[in-house]
Amino acid sequence: MQIYCSQQHINNGSHRFCTHCGEALPLSVGQVIDNRYEIARILGQGGFGRSYLAIDRQKSRKTCVLKEFAPNIVKPQELEKAKELFEREANVLKKIQHPQIPRFHASFQAKIGTKDFFFLVQDYIEGDNYDQLFTQRQSQGKSFSEEEVINLLHNILPILTYIHSLDIVHRDISPDNLILRQSDNLPVLIDFGGVKQLPADQGFWRTQLAVNATLLGKKGYAPEEQLLQGKVYKSSDFYSLAVTALVLITGKEPNLLYDSYNGVWFWGKEIKVSPKLEAVFKKMLAYKPSDRYQKAEQVIKDLPLPSLSSTPQTMQTPTNNPHPYITKLKTEVVAPGIKRARTLHSGVHNKTTLFVQKIPMPIWLRPFTVSFIMTTGMLLTGAGVFALGNFAVKGITSITVPQIEVPQIPSINNSGNGNNGKRSIQQISSRLQKLEISANFFNNTVNEVFYTQKPELNKRQLTEKPADAALREQWNYVADQLLNNIEKANLSETARKKIGSYSQQDSQRWEQLAKAGRLGKYKSFQDLRADTYQTFEPLFPGQERGKLNQKTFLQIWYAIASDKVENK
Structure with missing residues (x-):
């Protein structure tokens, strides 16, 4: 049997790595990992490995998500460091126990062939993300109402209260990282995971570096202190949540709502909401982190009350796409000067970008920094996603890691x-x-x-x-x-x-x-x-x-x- 890597190189089915580029090849359907997890199908892939829908043979064949980390490492000491980082990440994930966050089940290391691989196991969430819900609304000539978005905020903010109490900052809130769970019609916050992520060839997660700042976030959704300086505050999550809310209400990309050159939001023009909600959004979106709300409870207090007539249950889920699809967020190297033309709800909407740079880059250079696109925001129709991605945890010690080689622009x-x-x-x-x-x-x-x-x-x-x-x-x-x-x-x-x-x-x-x-x-x-x-x-x-x-x-x-x- 022939199998293909993400670059479409042909490989023998018995190989675990591509013989052309060295990329880890997908696990076979039916293959059992750790004598327990049977691979049902691939869900998505990126620079660090792949995600699979798996069947847990020890839990009445319950479905789960198996996240594979495939570090391309040979030296024993490097593999030991990979294991150390992986275990540190798993220990952090174990802290998160909330009904609206997919549950972490296990982490383990398994040898497949002659190589060691790391795996995480988490809940598989049935439902559609808010990007998909909006796409359907748009196709019907509709959009999210202000009342629906207010209700969404009232349901999401308590989740932020919880994770912030653990000194965890999500850092990547956006429409495609919020799932409307099919079972109870409550929003679920997804895309949690490692503290910092390594580049594609090493496949495990990195803490904050002493020299190279590893910056995570979606352009337009993440505040400037996060994208430019790597500084993350609890109020950074409120900023991203406000942008998400405005995108759902207006149906427009963040760059159409905000003039980044002059630092001005288009209130009263592109953004038309009630005065009370506008005041809340303005404080959530304040340029200085200290000028924003500092606690989720403060936002809830100032928000208009939720409407009983616009509960999440009234939101229809897509019915014209019965088969799950995955948007493959592949690793990219972005040359200086890139300005991608894309619509908000295209098949590759809102890719989470990992900015690796030695210092905060000028705003104009954001599209030009070397970015590695991760699979931590997979889009699934009628299938859901699992929670693995990016947050900042206080108190994690910096470590020394291999230097990242960054392509040079024309000098x-x-x-x-x-x-x-x-x-x-x-x-x-x-x-x-x-x-x-x-x-x-x-x-x-x-x-x-x-x-x-x-x-x-x-x-x-x-x-x-x-x-x-x-x-x-x-x-x-x-x-x-x-x-x-x-x-x-x-x-x-x-x-x-x-x-x-x-x-x-x-x-x-x-x-x-x-x-x-x-x-x-x-x-x-x-x-x-x-x-x-x-x-x-x-x-x-x-x-x-x-x-x-x-x-x-x-x-x-x-x-x-x-x-x-x-x-x-």
Whole structure:
């Protein structure tokens, strides 16, 4: 019998790994694992292995989900580390016991052929996820009503109360990670699992790294502190839940509801909800984590009361797709400049992206970071999914793991810093990390310069196409030159860290100090202003006095002034 890997390479049925690419091949239907779990069919696959619907021979042939981790490891010490991480993950999963979260049953290691494989066993949930439910509504010219979404929030928030009490943050709430359970019509939160995930060739899960930040979340659903900095708070879940609710109500992708460049939600335009619900959403979606709700109970208190006439039981499940289907979320390497055109409810809707990068990348570079797409959000019609995925757990010790090799983007000639070498995004990122400057500020400033130089682009996103190669190279050059000039400013660490947060209040404070005679050599604020421009203008020629953008170059001006005040 011939079998195929995800790359469609032909292999002999007796092989466990693809002889062409080394990928672990699927287990055979009818094969029994650990003398207990009989493989019924494959549910999905990704970089770490596969998921199977299995029959538990020791529990009256009850169905369950068997999640396979297939680390492609040879060295005994590496295998031991894999086992250690796997067991740590399983111990965390055992903590979660909630009626609206699929139950964890077991974890074990099994030898198949000459290789060791790790498995997790969890509940198999019958039902349809909210992405599928919405697709059906849309096909009928309908959408979720505000009352239905309010009821959904009232049913989901107690789950967050529970997991947050365990210091667990889900980090990946979205329509396809919420299942309307067939048995009781209650929403079930799925997609739990490892603390951090390794790349495809190692197949087990990783804790937070000491050097490389492993960032998880769906673009548009995850807040910026999560995608850019890897920082996760309990309020991050409230943000994702609010985006999910808005998507269900409006039927539009997050990027059509939010202007990421200016940080503005389209309230009253694309988003039309009642004033009370809008106020709740605005607080859940606050840019700063500290400005959001801190507890699920607070959200519940402010939410409109649930409507008895719009309970989840009234929501129809799809009947025109009797056979389960799986969306294969395969591992991808995304080149710089990618902007994928896709509709919200396509077959590959809302892939969870694993961003592996050395520092928070600029917002503009989000689509360009190397991403590994995992199978932790499998879409099943009439079949359900199992719960395995991504959350953050406090107090887990960082470990040393093999370095991840990341493809380099087209590099540019860097003559601005005297190195006469090649400057890649990774190198730019490394410099940005050392300077400890806000990625949001950096992105906005580079974009301002780049799109001023290229007005014909009308601020469109660059693509990975060869036609945009020169433009991507120019963007890199602008970024590199900006870093060169910031470095030449010799700013203090304190001043650099505050870039992006300076405001008119700072200049007002300095003006008051000058009036009080407490600004050292500067007799007036105008003296400080003139001295600051003497430093600023040679570094950033062409920036007109009095016309600096508050979000970009004026931030650098403030940083220079701040150092002058401190060294007065």
